[in-house]
Amino acid sequence: MGTNNNHLQPPQHQYKQPGERSKMSPLPITEDSGYRPSGKLENKVAIVTGGDSGIGRAVSILFAKEGADVVIVYLDEHKDAEETGELVKKTGRRCLLLAGDIGDSAFCRTVVEKTVESFETVDILINNSGEQHAYQSVADVGEEQLKKTFATNIFSMFYLIQAALPHLKGGGTIINTSSVTAYQGHPTLIPYSCTKGAVTTLTRSLAISLAEDKIRVNGVAPGPVWTPLIPASFDEEKVSRFGENTLMSRPGEPVEIASCYLFLASSDSSYMTGQMLHPNGGRIING
Numbered sequence: 001m002g003t004n005n006n007h008l009q010p011p012q013h014q015y016k017q018p019g020e021r022s023k024m025s026p027l028p029i030t031e032d033s034g035y036r037p038s039g040k041l042e043n044k045v046a047i048v049t050g051g052d053s054g055i056g057r058a059v060s061i062l063f064a065k066e067g068a069d070v071v072i073v074y075l076d077e078h079k080d081a082e083e084t085g086e087l088v089k090k091t092g093r094r095c096l097l098l099a100g101d102i103g104d105s106a107f108c109r110t111v112v113e114k115t116v117e118s119f120e121t122v123d124i125l126i127n128n129s130g131e132q133h134a135y136q137s138v139a140d141v142g143e144e145q146l147k148k149t150f151a152t153n154i155f156s157m158f159y160l161i162q163a164a165l166p167h168l169k170g171g172g173t174i175i176n177t178s179s180v181t182a183y184q185g186h187p188t189l190i191p192y193s194c195t196k197g198a199v200t201t202l203t204r205s206l207a208i209s210l211a212e213d214k215i216r217v218n219g220v221a222p223g224p225v226w227t228p229l230i231p232a233s234f235d236e237e238k239v240s241r242f243g244e245n246t247l248m249s250r251p252g253e254p255v256e257i258a259s260c261y262l263f264l265a266s267s268d269s270s271y272m273t274g275q276m277l278h279p280n281g282g283r284i285i286n287g
Helices: 054-065 080-091 105-119 143-167 190-213 238-241 254-265
Strands: 045-049 070-072 095-099 124-127 174-175 216-221
Touching: 045 054, 045 143, 054 080, 054 124, 054 238, 070 105, 070 238, 080 095, 095 124, 105 143, 124 143, 124 238, 124 254, 174 190, 174 238, 174 254, 190 216, 190 238, 216 254, 238 254
Parallel strands: 045 070, 045 124, 070 095, 124 174, 174 216
Antiparallel strands: none
16 A cells, blocks of 8 residues: 555645545545445445545445445535446445535435435434644634534534434434544644544434434544545645554555444444444554
């Protein structure tokens, strides 16, 4: 996964968030071509926000291989979404693509409404979309961008959970994407880290709230992972060294993270709720 110029990945930068997979070098690995499915999600319906690329793409493909129909929610990266949708359909499962801003509560309601119209139910909700912006000082954080980051990263989860809740039957699962930054902090990603801390607390609190309804709520807190969000967030030099400070001396690939979501979505984790998994390359944390 390294390169010949002593970089973990070549220097690169994208000027628009959340970034596009097709412009990355190397392309993130989002599928294990030798994977042997076992029907863990047979006939389930899953909504995956940020499902067009990165971790969301890997999750969408893996869920489809395990028997789920998938609703891919994304902002405006149509090429990435269409490509992912085709890979889902190649497994024999159905796929619905929905483009829009999940920071908008009306759009989140539409996502659930169209999912139910197409597939009759919702079994799994994956709250995975996110944005991050680097600042040298907290004094540089603008009010509008602060609000936008919270709207995308945490308010959207409330909107989607509220809309999906009437359709999640006993046995339904909600999985939220947090981050290692929620536990370690980050000097230049303060707003992002704050939202991910809120995601962790939401996951724990919601698990308690929904336990009697037999709806399990868990989360995944990845460390450095090679996704389009990275070149869209950092300058070329930082991108070229992204992930070097893990025990494995590299960033993770989305395919290496997706199995955490499958475990939490399936009956394999039937005795787990309110928990957070930590695929982070060996960063030892408490929580």
